[in-house]
Amino acid sequence: MIEANLVPHPDHPPLDVTAIDASVWHGDGRWHFRFLLDGTDRLINPDPPKSGRADDLWKTTCFEAFVGGAGGAYLELNFSPSGQWAAYAFDGPRQGMSNADADVDVWLEGGEDWIAVEAAVSTHFAPNSPLGLTAVIEEQDARKSYWALAHPSGKPDFHDPSCFIARLPE
Numbered sequence: 001m002i003e004a005n006l007v008p009h010p011d012h013p014p015l016d017v018t019a020i021d022a023s024v025w026h027g028d029g030r031w032h033f034r035f036l037l038d039g040t041d042r043l044i045n046p047d048p049p050k051s052g053r054a055d056d057l058w059k060t061t062c063f064e065a066f067v068g069g070a071g072g073a074y075l076e077l078n079f080s081p082s083g084q085w086a087a088y089a090f091d092g093p094r095q096g097m098s099n100a101d102a103d104v105d106v107w108l109e110g111g112e113d114w115i116a117v118e119a120a121v122s123t124h125f126a127p128n129s130p131l132g133l134t135a136v137i138e139e140q141d142a143r144k145s146y147w148a149l150a151h152p153s154g155k156p157d158f159h160d161p162s163c164f165i166a167r168l169p170e
Contacts, residue, residue, distance in 0.1 A: 001025035002169055006035075006135060006147035009156045014137060014145035016041040022133040022149075024065070025169060031125060033079065034118040035063040035135060041113065042140040046082040051106065053099075054084040060138045063117050068130030068164050075100050076159075079119040081108045087123070093159045130164035 006020040018039040025032050037043070046060050057078040058064070065077045072093070078086040087102035103122035108115060135147040146156035150165045157163070 002131075002166055004133060004149055004166055006133060006149060007151070009146040009148070009151050012145045012156060014039070015139040015143050017043065017137050017139070017145065020135050020137075020147050022063075024131065024133070024166075026127075028120070030120040030122045031168075032118065032120050033063070033065050033077070033133075034116060035079070035133075036114065036116045037135075037137070038114050040110070040115055042143075043115070044138040044140065045115075046080050046084070049082050049108075051083040051085075053086060053104075054080070055086060057084055057086055058136050060136070062136045063119075064132075064134040064136070064158060066132035066134070066158060066164055067125050067168065068161075069126075072161070074130075074164070075102075075123075075125075077102070077104070077119070077121060079104075079106050079117050081115060081117050083107065085119060087121075090159070093161065125168055127168055127170045129168045130161075131166040131168050132158060132163040133166065134158040134163065 016039040085104040087100040089100040152160040
């Protein structure tokens with residue numbers, strides 16, 4: 001299992017969100033990604049709750065994983081608090097995008113001032129693959145913050161290979 005703290009992009013600070021912790025592990029033949037967000041007073045959650053594949057989840061509150069592959073290729077996974085998800089394969093940074101085969105279940109837990117989004121993904125990843133964990137957080141008044149393990153200089157860009165600083169567990 002890996003556990004990590006995401007950090008907000010310095011040019012896009014959050015309003016109330018104080019922390020996002022991420023965990024990744026392999027169990028039951030699936031990869032599990034869990035994001036725990038603290039500070040939900042002004043958080044915008046997508047409505048209505050539904051499950052299944054959907055595009056454009058990153059336009060509001062969404063949690064993401066980027067898993068590196070051979071030759072600069074990578075897979076992007078999006079997990080929405082609504083229960084929707086997306087999986088895209090890329091040949092290189094923002095190049096050659098296509099839908100990726102994946103079977104994904106997403107669920108949401110929450111408390112007074114926190115939410116946790118967990119996804120179980122059935123797909124093959126090579127252990128020790130490069131990994132980026134990110135989140136787009138929308139709060140009231142369309143305020144967005146961008147969270148990652150690391151940020152490249154300049155504008156937020158989760159597709160930048162410098163964001164893939166973790167490794168999938170063995």
